Amino acid sequence: MGRRPQIDRAAVIDAAMQFADESGLEAVTMHAVAQRLGVTPMALYRHVDGKQALLDGMVERLLTGYPLPPADAPWPGRLTAMAEATRSTAKQHPAVFPLLLTRPAATPAARTVRDYVQAALREAVLGFAASEAAGRFRHHAQAVIDEDFAVLLRWLRLAVSPGATPDVVLDEP
Amino acid sequence: MGRRPQIDRAAVIDAAMQFADESGLEAVTMHAVAQRLGVTPMALYRHVDGKQALLDGMVERLLTGYPLPPADAPWPGRLTAMAEATRSTAKQHPAVFPLLLTRPAATPAARTVRDYVQAALREAVLGFAASEAAGRFRHHAQAVIDEDFAVLLRWLRLAVSPGATPDVVLDEP
DNA sequence: ACCTGAACACCGTTCAAGT
DNA sequence: ACCTGAACACCGTTCAAGT
Numbered sequence: 396m397g398r399r400p401q402i403d404r405a406a407v408i409d410a411a412m413q414f415a416d417e418s419g420l421e422a423v424t425m426h427a428v429a430q431r432l433g434v435t436p437m438a439l440y441r442h443v444d445g446k447q448a449l450l451d452g453m454v455e456r457l458l459t460g461y462p463l464p465p466a467d468a469p470w471p472g473r474l475t476a477m478a479e480a481t482r483s484t485a486k487q488h489p490a491v492f493p494l495l496l497t498r499p500a501a502t503p504a505a506r507t508v509r510d511y512v513q514a515a516l517r518e519a520v521l522g523f524a525a526s527e528a529a530g531r532f533r534h535h536a537q538a539v540i541d542e543d544f545a546v547l548l549r550w551l552r553l554a555v556s557p558g559a560t561p562d563v564v565l566d567e568p
Numbered sequence: 569m570g571r572r573p574q575i576d577r578a579a580v581i582d583a584a585m586q587f588a589d590e591s592g593l594e595a596v597t598m599h600a601v602a603q604r605l606g607v608t609p610m611a612l613y614r615h616v617d618g619k620q621a622l623l624d625g626m627v628e629r630l631l632t633g634y635p636l637p638p639a640d641a642p643w644p645g646r647l648t649a650m651a652e653a654t655r656s657t658a659k660q661h662p663a664v665f666p667l668l669l670t671r672p673a674a675t676p677a678a679r680t681v682r683d684y685v686q687a688a689l690r691e692a693v694l695g696f697a698a699s700e701a702a703g704r705f706r707h708h709a710q711a712v713i714d715e716d717f718a719v720l721l722r723w724l725r726l727a728v729s730p731g732a733t734p735d736v737v738l739d740e741p
Numbered sequence: 742a743c744c745t746g747a748a749c750a751c752c753g754t755t756c757a758a759g760t
Numbered sequence: 761a762c763c764t765g766a767a768c769a770c771c772g773t774t775c776a777a778g779t
Contacts (some may be wrong), residue, residue: 400743425772437773438744446772497670573762598753610754611763619753 402432404442408452415453415490423449451501454494457484458508466511470522473515575605577615581625588626588663596622624674627667630657631681639684643695646688 410431415423425446429436443449461480464473485492498505583604588596598619602609616622634653637646658665671678 402743424770426770435745436771437746437775440773441743575762597751599751608764609752610756610765613754614762 402434402438402442404452406432407439407442407449408456411449411453412456412488412491416488417490420490420493425449447501450494450498451505453491454498455502455504457488457491457495459504460484463508463511466514470515470518473511474519477512477515575607575611575615577625579605580612580615580622581629584622584626585629585661585664589661590663593663593666598622620674623667623671624678626664627671628675628677630661630664630668632677633657636681636684639687643688643691646684647692650685650688 407428411423411428414428414431418427425436425439428449429439432438439449443452461476461483463480464476466473484495580601584596584601587601587604591600598609598612601622602612605611612622616625634649634656636653637649639646657668
């Protein structure tokens with residue numbers, strides 16, 4: 396008499412992600428996800444706390460897929476790592492990606508990552524301000540400055556245009 | 569035999585905005601808006617092109633409410649004006665405000681304003697970079713620099729945290 | 742413990758019809 | 761031209777019931 400659930404929380408979120416990438420985010424429906432799992436809609440409620448919780452689970456899955464440098468690493472490295480993680484995520488789940496911009500603080504994991512990026516951006520801007528005020532930039536090679544600003548600019552653009560396609564945002568010079 | 573429509577596009581959008589502020593954005597429903605206007609849901613379709621178009625109309629209403637400095641004005645003034653317009657909008661329609669971050673390029677008017685902000689931000693960052701590279705900051709009073717960065721930082725924070733309450737974003741130091 | 746069946750109130754949208 | 765009535769397929773979610 397094995398009770399084999401065969402439909403745990405991870406499977407539900409998996410199915411939702413796949414379905415979203417196939418048919419679009421707005422097609423992710425309790426009925427549709429259930430059908431894809433060969434199960435009744437009501438069966439999902441045992442494993443996720445309703446549709447909001449399902450979407451939150453998808454966001455968490457998106458955010459926790461990649462390791463990030465420690466918070467006290469230099470900000471260009473942190474932003475670059477986030478950019479790479481973001482690009483990978485966008486490539487793997489292009490349709491789910493917009494959720495990141497719509498529900499950024501829905502879960503503790505999401506909040507942690509958002510604060511991580513926010514802290515890096517703030518450091519970047521304040522760092523530039525402090526550096527130029529002290530005239531320290533003359534000690535840097537111009538190429539390094541340009542590179543740092545390229546990273547910063549990409550994030551600004553991503554932050555400013557939530558509706559933009561990730562690839563466009565990340566790939567443009 | 570006056571045909572007095574008594575329910576034009578503006579009235580539909582008005583009702584939707586009011587209802588959103590009273591009952592939340594997710595309560596804005598074709599049925600609900602129609603009921604508030606004392607009319608059948610299907611009557612709305614003569615004046616707005618479905619629900620998406622209704623939401624787009626609300627975004628446009630939000631964005632076109634305030635005049636902005638010309639595009640060739642100095643960027644701090646442009647960002648400050650946008651900040652003031654945004655704050656007023658957020659105060660008047662707090663529940664509708666998130667639409668701005670969700671559907672930023674839905675209509676031509678929305679696209680124009682987004683490009684306006686994006687250009688100002690880009691100019692701000694590039695301007696700082698160019699200035700420090702040339703060592704020109706020594707000619708500025710530190711107070712002016714601080715003020716410029718305060719404006720820029722607010723916009724960065726707003727851009728980075730779409731889910732944050734506007735008042736918190738705009739009022740915090 | 743896990744899933745089903747039947748049902749509920751609601752949603753956006755259509756069509757044909759009234760005036 | 762503008763609005764209504766009845767209806768459609770669908771949505772999230774509940775409840776009681778099966779095993």
